[in-house]
Each structure stands twice: as C-alpha cells, then as structure tokens.
Amino acid sequence: MEHDERDGAIERTTMRKVAWRTLPLLMLAYLVAYIDRTNISFAAVTMNADLGFSATVYGIGAAMFSISYALFEVPSNLLGDKVGPRRWLARILVTWGLLSAATSLVGNAWQFYLVRFLLGIAEAGFYPCVVLYISGWFPPEYRARAVSRFYVALPVAMIVMGGLAGPLLRLDGTLGLRGWQWLLIAEGIPSVLIGLLVFLILPDRPETAGWLAGDERAWLVRRLARDATEAAEGRVRHGWRAVLHPLVLLLGLANLLNFVPVSAVVVYAPKMLMAFNAWSVDQAGALVALCGVITAMTTIGTGMFVDSSARRYFLAYGAHLIAAALGLALLSSATRGPALVVSTGYCLFMACSQAAGLLPVTLLSRLLHPGERAAGLAMGNTISQLGNFIGPVLFGIIYDASGGYRMGLAAIAPVPLVAIAIALMAGRTAGVLGPARRGAGGEVHGLG
Incomplete structure (x- = not known):
C-alpha cells in the first residue's frame, strides 16, 4: 500500500513537471503556426483588391499550402523521427516563418501560388511530429488532455489574429508598405524566434531530461515502455505499411470531410x-477573437472527456460534428443578418468543428502499434489536409459563380454529417464501437 502511494505521488509530480516543461513551448509554436497559415484570411481584406485577385484565384492560392503540406507530410514526419523532434521542429518553425513573411512580396497570382506551396513544404510534418513527441512523454490516459492543451493554441491564435489584424492593416502606407504586407511580416518573424527557442530548450526524450529527478525519470521510462509493450501485444510492426492501415485511412478521410467546411x-x-x-x-476581428475563447474552452473540455477511453473519442467526434452542421445551417440561412444569428452560427460551427479536428490523429496515437505511429500519424494528417485544399477552392468557385456566400455555405453544410458516417466505420474497424480486446491504457489490440 505504501509502495502504491509512493508511486502515485511520483506519477503526479512527474506528469506535472512534464506538462509544464513541454506543453507551453509547443503551444506557442502551434499558435504562430496557425497564425502564419491563416493570416492570409485577414490580409485578403485589402490584398485581393490591391493585386486584382478573384475569389477563385485567392481560394486556389490559400489552398496551395495544403497540397504541398499533404505531399511532404509523411516523409517529413519520418525524418523528424530519425533526427529528433527538437531539431526538426526548430527547422520547421524557422523556414515557415521566413516564407510567411515572404508572402508580403508577392505581386501576382503565380507568385502567390508559389509562396503558399513552399510554405506548405516548410510546415509539413509539424502537427504529427508534435503528436508523436507527446506520445513519447505522456502515457495514453494523459495523452488527449496533453494534445488538447497543445491544440488550444489554435483558438488562441484566432484571438490574437482577431485583435491584431485591424491595427496592422491600418499601418497601410507606413514605410511604403501596404497594410496587408505589414500584417504578414509582423506575424511571420515570431516563428523564427520561437524556432530558435525550441532548438535551445525543448528536450528530445525523457531519458535526457535533466529537470526530472532520478526516480521520476525511472518511473516515466518504465511506464512508457509498459504502455508500448501493451500496445504492441500480439501484433507485428508494419512500419511503412501503416500508411495503408484501414483505421488510418478512415479516420483521415473523416477529418478530411471535417476540414473541407472548416478551411472554407x-x-x-x-x-x-x-x-x-x-x-x-475590427468588428469582424472581435467576433473571430470571441469565437477563439469559446473554441479554447470547448477544446480543453473535449480533451478531458475523451481521455478515459477510446470509445469516447467517437462519441465526442459525432456530437461535435452534429453541432457543427447545425452552426453551418444557421450561418447559411442568415447571410444578411440578424447579426446575432450569424454570430451564433459562426461560433457554434468553429468551436465544435475545431475541437473535433484534434481527435482523429490523437486517437491514432493511442491505437496504433508504437512502430507504426510515425508513418500512421503522418498519413492520417496528410489525408485530413486535403480537405484544406478542397474547401477554399470549392468555396471560391461557388462564390464567383453565384456572387455571394450563401450557396457555398449551403453546399458544405451537410459535409460534417458524412464525416460522422466515416468515423463510425472507423470505430467498427477498430473494434472500439463493438467487442474488442484492450490494454490497460485503452489501446485496441488486433488492429494489425
């Protein structure tokens, strides 16, 4: 009994230290990642008119990021697994920060397409590399909470963008630069600085963490080894074959369908x-910022809810996407006000769809054989990212054809419901929504 109490005290102390030493820096990195990825939405307020971009040209350019991101996701994550997350994440941050700032130099559509494509190459592998990193520090029952706290940087980025966009755009004409150029430069440079910080202070693995006491390090290494053994029990490591694993493909497809309306x-x-x-x-930015607060609370609550079992991932995913579809329906039915209905639809959709977005890759980190995680996580996220290409392009084409936003919103409103159907298929494939043999941490065995 005394031994169990001592182990419990070591566990609490260790996991508290790990969370505080790793997650804040990862959150900061993801915050600037999301800002650099999506600040083009605020830049477009004046950039499109300055450069003569139609909605279709803008949509294609915004989506070019996702094509290159998807193409280079798997090799980037496998390289990151080889060279170590600290070095690889630092490289990603520095290169994408420079390219994000370089977007301010574009003068025509083809330059816009090229810079966005290069930005996707630079950022490829970031999200699955972080989830893989978290898997190497947090046992399964802590993992969803850890990822949700990292993922909360996404809504925080919405708050930051909403607050900064107006003032930065009003710098129009300062030092001969347009307001949208100031926005892209000012929000790109911090990524370079944070990349240097990651290289200097982020530890690669528990064995090298000098801030853990000897008994804490021993407990964590032993616990992670036990979880890896349970996850691999009775299964053969497939490595690269994980990219064609049915569970990876189905969960990736479900999140692709989620990301189509999200990205649009x-x-x-x-x-x-x-x-x-x-x-x-400024008013639009204020609503985006308010929505960020709501999304942050939803994301944290989701992580706390799903941590206890794999089944809860699917329950939360379905509930969130039903609410997201309702939000889109509200938004498409009230395209000319009242403002309260528009705001409610927008916030309901964004909070629920974004919180749902963290679940598939996090679930894969729990269910896949440890030897399959690098390839499997990257492939799942690669498939998901294709939705970020389809959404903006489709929405831009419909806008140019119809002259408004309503038809585009109506077209994407049912898509989250299709995502639920695909997720249910994934749950049956994994045995999570039916009889299954699980390890102590909730890993589903027999997937290989």
Missing part, C-alpha cells in the same frame, strides 16, 4: 462576416 470558413471568415453584417475589419 476560416479562409473567408473576415470578408464574409464583414459582408453579412456591414461590419468593419
């Missing part, structure tokens, strides 16, 4: 909200 709304949100309610960019 994110990329067009400022201009769309300004058009719906005759708002200024």
Whole structure:
C-alpha cells in the first residue's frame, strides 16, 4: 500500500513537471503556426483588391499550402523521427516563418501560388511530429488532455489574429508598405524566434531530461515502455505499411470531410462576416477573437472527456460534428443578418468543428502499434489536409459563380454529417464501437 502511494505521488509530480516543461513551448509554436497559415484570411481584406485577385484565384492560392503540406507530410514526419523532434521542429518553425513573411512580396497570382506551396513544404510534418513527441512523454490516459492543451493554441491564435489584424492593416502606407504586407511580416518573424527557442530548450526524450529527478525519470521510462509493450501485444510492426492501415485511412478521410467546411470558413471568415453584417475589419476581428475563447474552452473540455477511453473519442467526434452542421445551417440561412444569428452560427460551427479536428490523429496515437505511429500519424494528417485544399477552392468557385456566400455555405453544410458516417466505420474497424480486446491504457489490440 505504501509502495502504491509512493508511486502515485511520483506519477503526479512527474506528469506535472512534464506538462509544464513541454506543453507551453509547443503551444506557442502551434499558435504562430496557425497564425502564419491563416493570416492570409485577414490580409485578403485589402490584398485581393490591391493585386486584382478573384475569389477563385485567392481560394486556389490559400489552398496551395495544403497540397504541398499533404505531399511532404509523411516523409517529413519520418525524418523528424530519425533526427529528433527538437531539431526538426526548430527547422520547421524557422523556414515557415521566413516564407510567411515572404508572402508580403508577392505581386501576382503565380507568385502567390508559389509562396503558399513552399510554405506548405516548410510546415509539413509539424502537427504529427508534435503528436508523436507527446506520445513519447505522456502515457495514453494523459495523452488527449496533453494534445488538447497543445491544440488550444489554435483558438488562441484566432484571438490574437482577431485583435491584431485591424491595427496592422491600418499601418497601410507606413514605410511604403501596404497594410496587408505589414500584417504578414509582423506575424511571420515570431516563428523564427520561437524556432530558435525550441532548438535551445525543448528536450528530445525523457531519458535526457535533466529537470526530472532520478526516480521520476525511472518511473516515466518504465511506464512508457509498459504502455508500448501493451500496445504492441500480439501484433507485428508494419512500419511503412501503416500508411495503408484501414483505421488510418478512415479516420483521415473523416477529418478530411471535417476540414473541407472548416478551411472554407476560416479562409473567408473576415470578408464574409464583414459582408453579412456591414461590419468593419475590427468588428469582424472581435467576433473571430470571441469565437477563439469559446473554441479554447470547448477544446480543453473535449480533451478531458475523451481521455478515459477510446470509445469516447467517437462519441465526442459525432456530437461535435452534429453541432457543427447545425452552426453551418444557421450561418447559411442568415447571410444578411440578424447579426446575432450569424454570430451564433459562426461560433457554434468553429468551436465544435475545431475541437473535433484534434481527435482523429490523437486517437491514432493511442491505437496504433508504437512502430507504426510515425508513418500512421503522418498519413492520417496528410489525408485530413486535403480537405484544406478542397474547401477554399470549392468555396471560391461557388462564390464567383453565384456572387455571394450563401450557396457555398449551403453546399458544405451537410459535409460534417458524412464525416460522422466515416468515423463510425472507423470505430467498427477498430473494434472500439463493438467487442474488442484492450490494454490497460485503452489501446485496441488486433488492429494489425
């Protein structure tokens, strides 16, 4: 009994230290990643007119990021697994920060496409590399909470973008630069600085963490080894074959369908909200920031709910996407106000769809054989990212054809419901929504 109490005290102390030493820096990195990936939505308020971009040209350019991101996701994550997460994440941050700032130099559509494509190459592997890193520090029952706290940087980025966009755009003409150029430069440079910080202070693995006491390090290494053994029990490591694993493909496809409407709304949100309610960019930014607060709370709550079992991942995913579809329906039915209905639909959709987005890759980190995680996580996220290409392009084409946002919103409103159906298939494939043999940490055996 005394031994169990001592182990429990070591566990609590160790996991508290690990969380505080790793997650804040990872959150900061993801915050600047999401800002650099999506700040183009606010830049477009004046950039499109300055450069003569149609909605289709803008949508294709915004989506080019996702094509290169998807193409280079798996090799990037496997390289990161070889060279170590600290070095690889630092490289990713520095290169994407420089390319994000370089977007301010574009002068025509082809330059816009090229820079966005290069930005996707630079950032490829970031998210699955972080989830893989977290898997190497947090046992399964802590993992979803850890990922949700990292993922909460996404809504925090919405708050930051919403607050900074207006003031930065008002720098128009300062030192001969347009406001959208100032926005892209000012929000790109911090990534370079954070990349240097990651290289200097992020530990690679528990064995090298000098801030853990000897008994804490021994407990964590022993616990992670036990979890890895249970996850691999009775199964053969497939490595690269994990990219064709049915569970990886189905969960990736489900999140692809989730990301189609998410990316469309994110990329067009400022201009769309300004058009719906005759708002200024500051008013649109305020709603985006408010929605970020709601999304942050939803994300943290989701992580706490799903940690206890794999089954809860699917329950939360389905509930969130039903609510997201309702939010899209509200938004598409109220494209000319009242402002309260537009705001409610937007916030309901963004909070629920973004919180749902963290679940598939996190679930894969729990269910896959440890030897399959690098390839499997990258492939799952690669498939998901294709939704970020389809959404903006489709939405831009429909906007140019119809002259408004309503038809585009109506077209993407049912998509989350299809994602639920695919996720249910994944749950049956894994045995999570039916009889299955599980380890102590909730890993489903027999997937290989």
